[in-house]
Amino acid sequence: MGSGPLRQDDLELDGPLLLVECPVGPAPARTPSAPDPHDGSLPASSAPGVHWADYDGDLIALDLRTDRFVALGAYASAVVSATLGTPAAPGPRDGEVLAALARRGLLTGGPAAGPWSPARPARPGGVTTNAPRPLAGVARTAPAARPGLPLLLAARSHLLTCERELRRDGLSALLADRPAERPARPDDLPVAARLVRAHLAVRRLWSRPQHPMAAPAALARHAWRVGLPVRLVVGVQKHPLHSRAFVELRGTVLDDDPELAGALAPILVVGPEGEAA
Amino acid sequence: MTQLAGYVDLHPDQRPARRLRELLGTAGSVPVEGDGWLVAGLPPSAPVAGVPARDPLPGDDAPVPVVAGTAQRGLLVGRLFERDGDLSRRCAEPVPLEWLAGDGELPRRRWGRYAGAAVRPDGTLLLARDPIGHLPCFHVPYAGGLVFATRMALLVDLLGERPDFDWDRLGTFVVQGPGPTTRTAWQGVSQLPPGTLLRRTGRETSREPLWSAATVAAGGGADPDPDALRDTLRACTRAWVGSAPVVALDLSGGLDSSAVAWAVHADLRGDQTFQPRYVYFPAGASLDERPLAAAVTERLGSELLVVDGADLLPLTPPKGPLPRADAPQLQFTEARLNELLAEQAGPAAEALGGGGGDQVFVLKGGGDHLADHLRRRGPLGLVEAWRESRHGLTPFPQLLAAAGRELRRARRREPALTGNDFDFPRPAWLSPPDPGTPLELPAGAAGLSAVRAGQILGTAYWGDAVDREHRNPHRPSVYPLLSQPVVEFALRTPVPALVDHTGDRLPLRRAVRGLLPESATDAAVKGSYAGMYQLALRHNAAVARELIMDGRCAERGLVDPESALADLVATGRGFVRGPNWPLYNLLAVELWCRAWRP
Numbered sequence: 092m093g094s095g096p097l098r099q100d101d102l103e104l105d106g107p108l109l110l111v112e113c114p115v116g117p118a119p120a121r122t123p124s125a126p127d128p129h130d131g132s133l134p135a136s137s138a139p140g141v142h143w144a145d146y147d148g149d150l151i152a153l154d155l156r157t158d159r160f161v162a163l164g165a166y167a168s169a170v171v172s173a174t175l176g177t178p179a180a181p182g183p184r185d186g187e188v189l190a191a192l193a194r195r196g197l198l199t200g201g202p203a204a205g206p207w208s209p210a211r212p213a214r215p216g217g218v219t220t221n222a223p224r225p226l227a228g229v230a231r232t233a234p235a236a237r238p239g240l241p242l243l244l245a246a247r248s249h250l251l252t253c254e255r256e257l258r259r260d261g262l263s264a265l266l267a268d269r270p271a272e273r274p275a276r277p278d279d280l281p282v283a284a285r286l287v288r289a290h291l292a293v294r295r296l297w298s299r300p301q302h303p304m305a306a307p308a309a310l311a312r313h314a315w316r317v318g319l320p321v322r323l324v325v326g327v328q329k330h331p332l333h334s335r336a337f338v339e340l341r342g343t344v345l346d347d348d349p350e351l352a353g354a355l356a357p358i359l360v361v362g363p364e365g366e367a368a
Numbered sequence: 369m370t371q372l373a374g375y376v377d378l379h380p381d382q383r384p385a386r387r388l389r390e391l392l393g394t395a396g397s398v399p400v401e402g403d404g405w406l407v408a409g410l411p412p413s414a415p416v417a418g419v420p421a422r423d424p425l426p427g428d429d430a431p432v433p434v435v436a437g438t439a440q441r442g443l444l445v446g447r448l449f450e451r452d453g454d455l456s457r458r459c460a461e462p463v464p465l466e467w468l469a470g471d472g473e474l475p476r477r478r479w480g481r482y483a484g485a486a487v488r489p490d491g492t493l494l495l496a497r498d499p500i501g502h503l504p505c506f507h508v509p510y511a512g513g514l515v516f517a518t519r520m521a522l523l524v525d526l527l528g529e530r531p532d533f534d535w536d537r538l539g540t541f542v543v544q545g546p547g548p549t550t551r552t553a554w555q556g557v558s559q560l561p562p563g564t565l566l567r568r569t570g571r572e573t574s575r576e577p578l579w580s581a582a583t584v585a586a587g588g589g590a591d592p593d594p595d596a597l598r599d600t601l602r603a604c605t606r607a608w609v610g611s612a613p614v615v616a617l618d619l620s621g622g623l624d625s626s627a628v629a630w631a632v633h634a635d636l637r638g639d640q641t642f643q644p645r646y647v648y649f650p651a652g653a654s655l656d657e658r659p660l661a662a663a664v665t666e667r668l669g670s671e672l673l674v675v676d677g678a679d680l681l682p683l684t685p686p687k688g689p690l691p692r693a694d695a696p697q698l699q700f701t702e703a704r705l706n707e708l709l710a711e712q713a714g715p716a717a718e719a720l721g722g723g724g725g726d727q728v729f730v731l732k733g734g735g736d737h738l739a740d741h742l743r744r745r746g747p748l749g750l751v752e753a754w755r756e757s758r759h760g761l762t763p764f765p766q767l768l769a770a771a772g773r774e775l776r777r778a779r780r781r782e783p784a785l786t787g788n789d790f791d792f793p794r795p796a797w798l799s800p801p802d803p804g805t806p807l808e809l810p811a812g813a814a815g816l817s818a819v820r821a822g823q824i825l826g827t828a829y830w831g832d833a834v835d836r837e838h839r840n841p842h843r844p845s846v847y848p849l850l851s852q853p854v855v856e857f858a859l860r861t862p863v864p865a866l867v868d869h870t871g872d873r874l875p876l877r878r879a880v881r882g883l884l885p886e887s888a889t890d891a892a893v894k895g896s897y898a899g900m901y902q903l904a905l906r907h908n909a910a911v912a913r914e915l916i917m918d919g920r921c922a923e924r925g926l927v928d929p930e931s932a933l934a935d936l937v938a939t940g941r942g943f944v945r946g947p948n949w950p951l952y953n954l955l956a957v958e959l960w961c962r963a964w965r966p
Contacts, residue, residue: 217652225760298765332942
């Protein structure tokens with residue numbers, strides 16, 4: 092995001108390993124067990140349930156087991172990128188850093204499930220505002236849409252379910268529900284806009300504190316149920332760190348500012364194609 | 369600029385009296401004296417210890433005499449303007465002594481930036497500070513008498529020795545930032561709150577409001593007239609700008625600074641240069657408002673000066689010395705940037721900013737404003753809450769709950785303010801624990817609605833937050849939105865006309881709508897400076913670390929350095945939702961302590 096070159100000594104004040112953590116939302120009631128400790132060999136792959144984003148060379152991990160974002164310092168980011176990315180490429184190899192990340196549960200000694208490819212923003216630079224803008228999405232294209240009672244009741248049900256599941260299982264809950272078993276509709280933006288309007292109407296009357304991911308998760312599930320091939324995206328930026336979950340349909344942001352699609356690194360994407368990043 | 373200093377009840381041989389008479393030897397000094405007292409106006413060429421002396425400049429303000437009949441009884445320093453008629457007319461005529469009285473004539477007859485001292489024939493000392501607090505007034509007991517000055521360095525020079533730091537106040541500053549209080553960063557030294565009159569008779573000292581924001585607000589009620597606000601803002605800006613050859617303005621492209629840009633431009637004379645400037649930091653989209661600022665200057669037909677701030681980030685060491693400022697302001701961290709901007713604008717420039725607009729015209733926060741809508745419109749106020757909820761951010765029930773809490777509080781006659789209202793969460797690295805010393809609240813504010821009380825307290829914060837020597841070392845920066853007539857306009861405006869579901873700062877938006885781009889008048893969001901300060905911590909990590917680890921606060925046990933260092937790392941690395949003001953305030957305190965190092 093144009094933050095200038097980071098030197099290794101910039102904030103590496105406490106040694107080469109630098110982790111700063113931030114919870115995604117309220118701590119989930121259930122936490123999966125920690126991954127098996129590695130066998131002593133140098134870890135060489137990402138641990139299961141850990142998603143990565145690369146923002147200007149700095150890595151951010153989303154650890155679904157602990158439901159936390161973990162920011163790596165510049166040096167640790169370089170070590171991980173060199174180890175997981177292209178092992179033949181030059182870069183620092185630091186056994187202590189890798190071992191510490193394995194102890195944190197971010198790396199494992201097991202074989203990699205596939206090529207390591209951290210998410211990157213399409214348009215580095217970050218968001219222009221940290222405030223969510225629900226009306227700036229597709230809802231603005233259908234100001235007169237009046238969702239019917241069945242749609243409102245369904246939206247309410249999805250919101251309640253997502254809130255409950257997120258509080259219980261954290262973001263992992265989002266992965267358990269697979270999208271679009273019914274035949275997918277075409278890119279039906281008017282239908283999507285009506286759905287968004289329904290969810291905004293329900294949220295307008297819902298006084299319970301919400302998990303920050305509950306609203307987009309509920310919208311995504313609802314869309315999947317009616318056959319829309321939407322994707323639920325958890326995006327992140329660094330400096331300052333900012334994360335937002337939003338729903339998109341073929342690149343169109345449905346429930347927030349359109350700029351999110353390009354400004355954030357999509358660290359977790361759940362959609363018809365499954366889980367990504 | 370001209371400084372005010374003086375004493376009462378001192379013998380001429382005592383140190384402050386002797387030193388002040390030495391300083392009065394400077395050409396251009398103005399003394400007013402009587403038996404055991406002296407009030408002096410000192411030009412910028414006076415050789416005050418720790419302050420670079422300079423020759424007077426065009427635009428420096430001569431002191432205004434305070435008179436009783438034909439006898440001079442004191443002085444007002446600063447810049448005074450007319451209240452009746454042309455608001456932009458500069459007033460240098462003597463001020464009658466009786467105008468300096470509680471709830472007095474002075475703020476009804478004059479507005480501007482001033483501090484004054486006068487001694488009545490019965491020996492009573494009167495110290496006065498303007499309603500907004502553009503100029504400070506410090507005072508300290510001395511050997512049965514009282515010594516006062518409008519600059520801390522001048523007061524210290526008169527005393528002959530530096531008082532000890534007040535660590536409790538400095539610790540409170542870390543979580544409060546600047547705010548209305550009689551305390552200062554020095555033990556034993558007090559300051560006059562904005563809009564206050566100090567009366568000292570014999571050894572009895574009392575304070576009373578010279579001006580009351582609560583009283584002004586009580587006199588309002590009519591919906592604002594955009595034409596009237598436009599005229600008021602324009603006249604006030606014209607007054608501040610005067611005949612300055614260069615008018616520099618920090619322009620972000622947001623509502624406040626853009627409104628000031630319009631007001632400057634509207635009355636700019638052919639022999640004046642308007643220099644709107646935008647400092648660009650490569651710190652992400654949330655901070656890059658260049659297109660907004662450029663849209664404003666394009667609309668006005670001016671040229672935007674874009675300053676590359678990559679090497680001017682906060683904490684970048686300045687080339688010259690840090691000023692011995694009155695208090696540890698955050699502007700210390702931007703010393704290098706300030707140096708450059710001051711050089712670019714030149715010594716005769718007036719440096720303007722849009723500061724104060726958020727507080728004077730009120731930002732939206734929570735649902736407290738809905739209580740004011742309900743008070744005004746009865747049950748129809750619920751419509752406003754419903755409309756507010758359409759933004760999808762705060763549900764209708766939560767808005768109703770917030771409004772209900774505020775209405776219940778008012779019905780029980782509980783205060784709307786506590787004095788710790790705007791405190792930031794106390795960081796774990798700071799001792800002693802909560803609560804910090806509360807601020808001293810403006811008179812009558814706590815009995816008003818929460819939004820109105822917040823408006824008054826927020827405006828009062830500026831008395832300590834205005835920049836008196838950083839952006840322009842020769843005279844205080846100018847904030848036209850903090851002009852007393854503009855502030856009074858906003859205070860008289862009913863809260864529902866300040867904030868509703870369509871937005872905040874509504875009178876100001878309406879006043880400049882059509883005159884500026886919609887991006888300035890109708891923007892729903894504000895930029896964030898979190899990115900700039902985070903970038904500064906990363907680029908100047910070594911400086912920040914040294915300030916914390918080798919700092920006076922750590923040495924005094926006020927700060928746990930290891931915890932503060934961990935906070936520094938976390939803040940610089942990310943994962944902070946907004947600016948970490950307590951940390952930046954700590955760095956400002958340390959820089960201020962260094963500036964005052966012997």
